[in-house]
Amino acid sequence: MKLDLGNWKPSCEQAKFIAQAARLVGIGLMALVGTRLATGYMDGKDTMAQEILLLIVFAEWVGLEYVGYLIIGKGDC
Numbered sequence: 001m002k003l004d005l006g007n008w009k010p011s012c013e014q015a016k017f018i019a020q021a022a023r024l025v026g027i028g029l030m031a032l033v034g035t036r037l038a039t040g041y042m043d044g045k046d047t048m049a050q051e052i053l054l055l056i057v058f059a060e061w062v063g064l065e066y067v068g069y070l071i072i073g074k075g076d077c
Helices: 012-043 048-074
Strands: none
Touching: 012 048
């Protein structure tokens, strides 16, 4: 099964709504998982696995922000 969104043309309002939802998921994930990991990193009580997980969570947050901006661009806002 292939998901092809090449012909998808959202309106500006739809694009804003979906982009904001993607960005909120990224912020929520960072707040839920990243806060405890970042606190351990700043206190120096972390392990290598926690540092890698923090990097993955941060990369996912940045990726969801980027997806949000791409969706807004697709809606010609």
